[in-house]
Amino acid sequence: MRKLIGKASKKAGLAPGALVFVGEQRHEEPKISIMDYDADHVDEREETDVDECLAFRDTPTVTWINVSGIHDVSTVEKLGTCYGVHPLVLEDILNTKQRPKLEEFEGYLFIALKMLSLDRESPELIADHISLIVGPNFVISFEETEDDVFEVVRQRIRNGRGRVRAAGSDYLAYALVDAVVDNYFVVLEQLAERIEEVEEELVSNPSTETMQTIYSLKRELIFLRRSVWPLREAIAGLGRIDSPIVSKETQPYLRDVYDHTIQIIDTIESFRDVVSGMHDTYLSSLSNRMNEVMKVLTIIATIFIPLTFLAGIYGMNFRHMPELAWGWAYPGGIWAVMAAVTVGMLLYFRRKQWL
Amino acid sequence: MRKLIGKASKKAGLAPGALVFVGEQRHEEPKISIMDYDADHVDEREETDVDECLAFRDTPTVTWINVSGIHDVSTVEKLGTCYGVHPLVLEDILNTKQRPKLEEFEGYLFIALKMLSLDRESPELIADHISLIVGPNFVISFEETEDDVFEVVRQRIRNGRGRVRAAGSDYLAYALVDAVVDNYFVVLEQLAERIEEVEEELVSNPSTETMQTIYSLKRELIFLRRSVWPLREAIAGLGRIDSPIVSKETQPYLRDVYDHTIQIIDTIESFRDVVSGMHDTYLSSLSNRMNEVMKVLTIIATIFIPLTFLAGIYGMNFRHMPELAWGWAYPGGIWAVMAAVTVGMLLYFRRKQWL
């Protein structure tokens, strides 16, 4: 439940712009990796000292500074002040519960994203809060943990594959957003797999656990939806923005990634419909089973109740019961009557289509 | 489930514009058919060599190049580069999970569509991904498999029937889109037939399979809806577009096909409502049956339980039971009491309207 809330209550009452890390506390040292490149060269290094980053601020080359581990508030703050980032933006970078958004400031854009992955055992989604500061010649990305989703972009820069080396910081920002969005399809496929498993279970052997799983799936879809809807708005905003940072050449790429978010949203909505339908199916399969059980009970009971009554009749101790003395009464008569009753019942049930 | 996802996860991490076929892999050779025509002549041929296509690029006649079999990436790529198509568009052509859309580029329009057909046995929809590149004097169409839905257009061109020969590439594009959209009505009629079958089953003899079929129908309608909604937007966009490619004379035709998509969407929504209602009917017919079964059980049980109790009473072995010795007790008294109890019960049930 708590991951659905957008801001930690512990922040209530603090001055706006007060820098506090909100999220799961970690203890690793934050890692800063820097890539500085243009069409001709790439300069890559890993730093722990923030001050090194400042050197790249005014170079004409594109600089990508990636910070893994935003629980270290001072690193974020130093970097922020150096690059002239608004305190409210720094607050959002540190708040892992911040919803995806795009904001335009004088001289830079701020993009917040969620990087999702699916826990292997339970169908629970894990979110990594990612923030991008996009300036005219730099991109600063912040992530909670070191994830390899940006590695594909790093590879492309190293190899000079694709447009990335020739293009500016806006294309780099696009490439990073695209890497995150692409990863959503992986998550969706994993979810589809689980939904299919549950569907099979539903047909073959529905149990209380099936119900629990459906319920969890519903909740994860609620969470997924909440991560993607605002992302869509943010990316749409990026496409519409009238900023010197976003060049005209990058527009088709932004449209492409926007198209992908629409696909993701469509898929999520379809999944929600499907999972809703599964719940209905579960309920009617329960009703069905109950019906079948009831039918068997009814048939057995209604057949034997009159028979047992007949047996009871001739178990009475009345002194004058002429039938008891009839010679053909027991192995003949009474069994014949009982057989007739049974056959009559069975025919009645068949006519009612209960058999 | 998987067909609901818009992009294959295997593409995650690739550079944007990287050309990979996403879909069911086939092994047939791709087939390229070319039609080059104006009001006076038609030139039709089949090629396997892409280079032949280039000859038609700069002629004033309208050229229609149809590629069946997009699993052959190199064919698509060559054709794309020759006609100056953006790599992102080529990526979308190769991605069979791409949702319908319209995009305008310098010099051409890109339209993505879904061609649907219904599997004969199961109520499952099969989608064929279709892409159109519409330039001022050419249309290139791509399809997964060779389908005869475009054959009607080809016939009209050959015969010179209708406006198609006299009009430009925009009218040809319209004719192709219209052929695809018209086919949706065929699919809708087939679906309507199946829904009617299920409805009859629901009234006459609802079973667990009925429920399964309702559930599948729901899912196919979700899928159908997802294919048509974006199509509507794409066609609406086509009507509004301010491009030299779309002439004013084609506008009423585009409005007409737009009107058809609206009808399809209306029909799908109505089907969804109807299928939803069927599920409710199924549930209440289950409840009804259970009620009926319960009533029979109650009536039989409540009639015989007191009678059996009476028989039990006179089966007791107490030494002093004066009734046992009464002469008229057995064939007279006890049966009279039992008959009275039974009749009383039946009257009570009748008053309660359970009979």
Added chain:
Amino acid sequence: MRKLIGKASKKAGLAPGALVFVGEQRHEEPKISIMDYDADHVDEREETDVDECLAFRDTPTVTWINVSGIHDVSTVEKLGTCYGVHPLVLEDILNTKQRPKLEEFEGYLFIALKMLSLDRESPELIADHISLIVGPNFVISFEETEDDVFEVVRQRIRNGRGRVRAAGSDYLAYALVDAVVDNYFVVLEQLAERIEEVEEELVSNPSTETMQTIYSLKRELIFLRRSVWPLREAIAGLGRIDSPIVSKETQPYLRDVYDHTIQIIDTIESFRDVVSGMHDTYLSSLSNRMNEVMKVLTIIATIFIPLTFLAGIYGMNFRHMPELAWGWAYPGGIWAVMAAVTVGMLLYFRRKQWL
């Protein structure tokens, strides 16, 4: 189901504008009635020959040509060509499944409508497809069968009552649309009557047929809704249109009929809500009944089961059962114990509020 689909599949593949009648085939001769009038005179006649109609094309008086029986394609076609109607419009006139719409063409407006009536026995709606071509000095109306809904307008023209004689063709078109829309209120009242009948049934004696009727009502409301929603748009468009055909004086009348369609839509939505609620009521009345049946079963069973057990105990044949010999055991003791058990049970049930 089929009437929910907007276009017949048999038309798939035909060239756009190909004239084919889509609907229930009839065999009557189409009937053409002509009214030509201005403030001072009325000229009324019935024709079967289309060519007669052409005479009125260029007169300054208002001409109303009404065609009953659109299954005769050639009549529609001749009339269409004579008055310069676009082939796509003729196609829509002949397609009885065409949804309501308004389209503006050079020199005339095209309005498609549904005339609804309720089948007397079943709660099924019957739709008659009506099309209007409105020119500066003529109105051509097409209907499937000869219906008397336009008779009221004809009467007003004959008598010179109301504004109709003094006003132009736009007012005549309005009067025809208004006659159709007014008739919807009649249908709504008939539906309301049926809904009320079902409601009473639901309270007094709900059965499986009640459920079937609720289900049919739902479907008819889906169909009704689909006929009126696009009509609303069409009439709104008529009010907004910037065409020399629609004069400023007719605007308040168009606003009035628009207001009526809004009322119809509101009523349909309310009916849908009410019918939905009826379904819920039906289900809970089923549950209620089952509960009551269960309670009676439980009470009778739980009272007699222990009593029968007691009778069984003293029906055992153990040699040493001292109670059997006690003098006051049978008519006194055992009955007293049984009465105590029964009273105890009844008190327990009363405390549980099951009685």
Added chain:
Amino acid sequence: MRKLIGKASKKAGLAPGALVFVGEQRHEEPKISIMDYDADHVDEREETDVDECLAFRDTPTVTWINVSGIHDVSTVEKLGTCYGVHPLVLEDILNTKQRPKLEEFEGYLFIALKMLSLDRESPELIADHISLIVGPNFVISFEETEDDVFEVVRQRIRNGRGRVRAAGSDYLAYALVDAVVDNYFVVLEQLAERIEEVEEELVSNPSTETMQTIYSLKRELIFLRRSVWPLREAIAGLGRIDSPIVSKETQPYLRDVYDHTIQIIDTIESFRDVVSGMHDTYLSSLSNRMNEVMKVLTIIATIFIPLTFLAGIYGMNFRHMPELAWGWAYPGGIWAVMAAVTVGMLLYFRRKQWL
């Protein structure tokens, strides 16, 4: 049901603007009361002759003519013609099923409203159709019956309290609308009271009548909603209108009453949510009860069925049943076995948490 339909079917076919009273026919004489005032004086009188009203038409003072009893068509018609009201407006004034709306005409505004009150015994809403004609120096109000909701405004004019005497006809119209809207809060409080009663009933003792009441509440909320939604639009339109009749000083007051309608709509939506939830609660409380009943039946039956079987065993008449002769068998052995079976069962049920 019928009150949900916006127009009487008996009007179908009449010429637009034909004046027919639609509603419950009454027989009282219509009452006309006139108030003519400016900042300095008030002139109040009651008339039955319409012609008297005309005297005030051209005076600079504000004149308020209130007509109670619109079933008298001729009064409405005379007044209408005298003040130059469009026939379609008169038609709407006479149609008690007209939905709330605002229309602007040359020289006056037309406002239709619903005055609601709650029937004391049943939870049924009674609507009184109210119409206002607002001119530059006059307001004509029409109501079905004489209601005291306008009395508060009359008092304020008499006393010269508030702004009403100093302001123009627009403020008077606002004051009348505000009186009607304020009364909705009274209705909402009464409804809230009933909902609370049902809620308590639902917890303490849900019965079939509870269900019926929930169902009626749902329907009244549907009706209430339909009366208020268009009212909101009408009042919003009044705030936006660019008419010399509505002065700038009245704007904040119109915003205030608009704000109230929003509150009413919000409340109605919340009520709908709450009443919907009540239905669910009702159903699950039914299920719960059934469960409890089932449990008791199961426990009693499953305990006694084996015991009765045991008693049956020793009631058999086999010649060789050694147990029957054992000395300690009856009062000792068999009871011990039965007690053991019972305790075993009870422990099993406890473990299953059925007790």
Added chain:
Amino acid sequence: MRKLIGKASKKAGLAPGALVFVGEQRHEEPKISIMDYDADHVDEREETDVDECLAFRDTPTVTWINVSGIHDVSTVEKLGTCYGVHPLVLEDILNTKQRPKLEEFEGYLFIALKMLSLDRESPELIADHISLIVGPNFVISFEETEDDVFEVVRQRIRNGRGRVRAAGSDYLAYALVDAVVDNYFVVLEQLAERIEEVEEELVSNPSTETMQTIYSLKRELIFLRRSVWPLREAIAGLGRIDSPIVSKETQPYLRDVYDHTIQIIDTIESFRDVVSGMHDTYLSSLSNRMNEVMKVLTIIATIFIPLTFLAGIYGMNFRHMPELAWGWAYPGGIWAVMAAVTVGMLLYFRRKQWL
């Protein structure tokens, strides 16, 4: 229920702008606290006499007047007249049921808010109605009771921390709104906690109380939603407003608090989805339990019913029952038959997967 209605019925009929306190009547003296500050100094005092407040009206410093206890109408009225506040605004300040809103007047802005807190025992939300009057150099805040949510802002002013001392009255207003909005996150966390508790209960031991709690949660979420949706609009309006009171520097802060309200709304919607899902889970867990109970009943009953019948057979007193005399019949034959029947039944049940 009543707290969902926006206006008290006792106000119906009063002149607009009539000042009446609507809410829970309290008896404490209202408390007025004043803070007057600029970048260099802070002057803080507590007054009970309203006249003291007027001294600050025309100073260039920012003045914050906070009134706790709006049940004292005269205080509010005096302050209002002194600062030129419109009577309708004063009415809204006194109406504790007023929904959140923003209104712009000549020379000041009016903001209405809800301060929420959660009752400790029951899951009921308590609302405190807060109003702000924001002028160019003053803010007047009104609250029902003295709450410490504004204390954090007071502290910041005293310490000169953050921007608040340097900025104008618009930033102060923002800080107050932000304090209220931040507190919503606290409420959401408390709600999340309760939802989690109920979820656990649902899995481990669902009871009627669980259902009641779900129902209450639903209602509180309805209430919460109604408090936040209009707040969002109000804050969005504040960001868009073109007033000299709101400076350009405050815009990013307003965007930030707007972003927070969006997060709150998203969270509420997710909670609603989750709580809805809980209701479904509850119902199916009920069904499940019933199923399990039914199964046990069926199995026990169907096993013993035939056995009891067999025992009944041999309890009959027919004179000629040869089996009774067979030597191996009792301890051997009959038990063997019974065992066979039992095993057969169990195998049947196992095959049906009921065991």
